[in-house]
Amino acid sequence: MRILAATDFSTRSQRAVRRAGMLARERGAELTLAHVVDDDQHPYMVALEMREAERILGEQIGAMAELQGLHVRPLTVAGDPFDGILRAGASASADLVVMGAHRKQLLRDILVGTTIERVIRTGPFPVLMVNGEVEQPYRTALAPVDLSELSVNAVRSGLALGLPGGDRLAIVHAFTALGKGQMFHAGLSARVIDGYVAEERMRATNELAAFLKANGLDDHGQPVRVVEEGAPFEVIATAVKQVKPDVLIIGTRGRSGITKALLGSVTEEVLQSLDVDILAVPPIR
Template identity: 75%
Template sequence: MHILAATDFSTRSQRAVRRAGLLARDNGAEITLLHVVDDDQPQDLVALERREAERILGEQIGAIAELHGLRSHALVIAGDPFDGILRAAASTRAGLVVVGAHRKQLLRDIVVGTTVERVIRTGPFPVLMVNREVDQPYRTALAAVDMSEPSLNAIKAGMALGLPGRSRLALVHAFLPLAKGKLSYAGLSRETIEEYVADARVRATKELISFLDANGLDDHGQSIRIEEGAPIEVIAAVVEQLKPDVLIIGTRGRSGIAKVLLGSVTEEVLRSLDVDILAVPPLR
């Protein structure tokens, strides 16, 4: 396995490199540290920045404790950050891309999305966005499951990466009792509405257990949270309650104009939650 850790030499990126080192150690993986130099400037300046970046990457490989003893490589590419990350991931055949949390630039984010989001939207690689300080390997994980192929793929990818072992993986599923609003509007009693919601929860629970059973995920002691509400609200609430080390979530492939519009659960999670997030694209 090969892990690609992208860095712009910021504190955010430093956390990503350290986390990538811990994961490489746990998985017996090679690791490549990548820096992308902006090529929209005079070529002599590009060449100067490339040399300086190569020097800094070499120093980091020698100085960062989490990289000691690993098969580590430095790589500098010129281009746009998100395209450079995708090209580097493809050339190294990376099984995981690790990046630091993005800087929030509201107007630009709304129009084109962050580098992290663009890598996730357009690439086939699992992407781990590191938000928190790194002090130990991951111990607990929370996976969002909506009984779709992408969510199943994300759970399996997280398990394959050891994020973490199955006995410490919790699952969260959001359900929406669609007729609840109509029942309230019709003036039915609170008890009747609560009974309807309880029945919907039971149905959702049975469907989720059947889904897990059909995909071989039902016999490893994961805790399961089934909560009423919109997915982003439920995920955020359970993250706050359980405080997992990492959140695992699948993404759905989109094309055309959909790629530059906000609204997916994954994008909302990436923008709003202060937790490390593994985003896994659909199988292609």
């Protein structure tokens, strides 16, 4: 296994490097620590900053507790931050890219997205966005599943990368009770509507169980299942508060239409709004 940790030497990047070191130690993985120098400046300044980055990388490798005893390869790349990270990931043949939570720059984010969102959107690598302090190995994971192959791929990738499985994995599934609004406008009683929603929840629960079994995802100690009515993001956010996972595993694209785009635009909202560490997994290409 090969891990690339991208750092801009900020506090949020230090958390990502520490998490990457912890994962590398757990998995016996090769670790590359990369920094991208902006090349939109005079070549003399680029060369100067490259040398300084190499010095700081060496200091971090020597001083950070989570990196002690590991073989860590320092790598400096010149270019645009997101493109540089993609090239560094390719150079390291990375199975996982670890980055710190993005720094919001409202106007720029609206126009082009943050660096981490661009890496996730355009790159072939699973990307772990580290939001929290690094205190212990991951023990619990939560994965949204929308009954698509993309969500299956995300869960499988998380397990393959050594994120929690078995009874430490919880599955969250959002469903829509399509007739609820019509029943309300028709003046039916709350008891009747609640009964209908309960039936829809049971149907969704059974569909999820069959889906997990068909894809071999119930072979890991019967993961906890959270099945709730509502918009996907709201259901995911509520599940994060209830389950309190160490990491959330989510795919980057999904179905659209009446079944909801659980793994498309919802992923962006998750990345922008939730404080939990997030593993974003691209579709198989």
